[in-house]
Amino acid sequence: ELKVEQNPLFLSMQEGKNYTIYCNYSTTSDRLYWYRQDPGKSLESLFVLLSNGAVKQEGRLMASLDTKARLSTLHITAAVHDLSATYFCAVVFWPSRSNDYKLSFGAGTTVTVRA
């Protein structure tokens, strides 16, 4: 069974500072997603990481994937209030040599940015 662990689960950020959210997973995979969810809202796709060493950036967010370490990081640069949300990672893996895949989510990291 694929296990996905995010930490921290809660993160209080100060505006202007840098922070990192970690996503560890238990099985070989080279497909990882990051999502954002605002309170009471649906999910929004942030990044799709498709290979070892993949790095993607959008505004103050940068995501990277290290498949050997089974680790993805979501780095937040100079946090601002608008980044307050819950962030989820999700990992895709193929349990056998078939096209059928499994997808598991982390528990989410709830981010609050304070002045």
Add this chain to the structure above:
Amino acid sequence: DSGVTQTPKHLITATGQRVTLRCSPRSGDLSVYWYQQSLDQGLQFLIHYYNGEERAKGNILERFSAQQFPDLHSELNLSSLELGDSALYFCASSISGGAIDTQYFGPGTRLTVL
């Protein structure tokens, strides 16, 4: 607005009943995914359809079933409902079927089972 629509927004029903949730993907998208979000179990992937065919199956209970129609809209059928089925159900759509591209999420259906 992602372009993905879901109906109904809210649904309140009783245990043992059956409900159908509907999802219309963005124009041009061939894949539809279904997810469940609850306080107890977090976010779970249920099932993925691509161009009418089941592409991948996640933690979908046997009491649940889904299909994608020729016009590409999808329905998720939940039967013999239990209290634990109360959750938010999201669908998402994407262009391809390979679990590699960006997904666009609908606003969700909140199901309450009493």
